[in-house]
Amino acid sequence: MVSKTYRTRSGTINWKEAEADGALKGIPLLFTLRTLSRRFSYITRLKYNKEYQLKHKEKSIEYNKTYSSRSIMNREELFRNLPMQIKLTHGYKPRNNPEWTPARIELLKTLAYWHRRTEKSINWDSLMSDPRIRRLPPYSKAHIRSYYWSLVTREDPEMITKRRADAIDYKYRNLKKYYRNQKKRKEFIRSVINNVLQERMKEVR
Numbered sequence: 001m002v003s004k005t006y007r008t009r010s011g012t013i014n015w016k017e018a019e020a021d022g023a024l025k026g027i028p029l030l031f032t033l034r035t036l037s038r039r040f041s042y043i044t045r046l047k048y049n050k051e052y053q054l055k056h057k058e059k060s061i062e063y064n065k066t067y068s069s070r071s072i073m074n075r076e077e078l079f080r081n082l083p084m085q086i087k088l089t090h091g092y093k094p095r096n097n098p099e100w101t102p103a104r105i106e107l108l109k110t111l112a113y114w115h116r117r118t119e120k121s122i123n124w125d126s127l128m129s130d131p132r133i134r135r136l137p138p139y140s141k142a143h144i145r146s147y148y149w150s151l152v153t154r155e156d157p158e159m160i161t162k163r164r165a166d167a168i169d170y171k172y173r174n175l176k177k178y179y180r181n182q183k184k185r186k187e188f189i190r191s192v193i194n195n196v197l198q199e200r201m202k203e204v205r
């Protein structure tokens with residue numbers, strides 16, 4: 001109705017005038033004028049253009065096969081496979097520093113190997129002067145050294161076993177807090193995945 005009333009001689013819709021006249025009342029506030037224009041264009045093309053209808057249907061089928069068929073139980077998997085930048089945008093707080101990507105961690109291990117003095121001693125001055133150090137996060141020698149040894153300790157089988165035992169012990173001593181945290185995590189993941197799928201659905205449309 002708005003498109004008929006506020007259509008200009010050139011065939012465009014004067015959305016600003018419609019808004020000023022209060023003709024857009026009842027339309028969700030989250031829609032901007034630009035979004036309304038795009039939505040109207042989409043509806044018009046979908047209604048009158050059979051080729052566009054077929055193309056949209058094919059995209060919808062592809063979308064459903066890729067995302068809609070996945071069960072709720074797969075949210076965790078979807079979340080794990082999301083790029084870190086998308087997670088951070090939605091408020092995700094990673095346990096590990098996202099600057100230390102797997103590639104950078106492997107590079108740090110390689111540098112430590114090439115600059116070893118002995119099996120348990122590394123020439124950190126030599127390592128920090130290696131040109132490849134520029135590919136690591138710009139931290140001080142003390143920070144990189146500390147981070148490296150934390151990696152080594154973390155990968156120690158005995159330490160892994162101890163951490164698991166400590167985690168189980170903490171869980172049973174703090175069950176209520178544990179379940180609260182689990183609930184918050186599930187709600188957060190559900191919210192992020194829903195938002196991401198909605199954005200991808202818009203792209204399909």
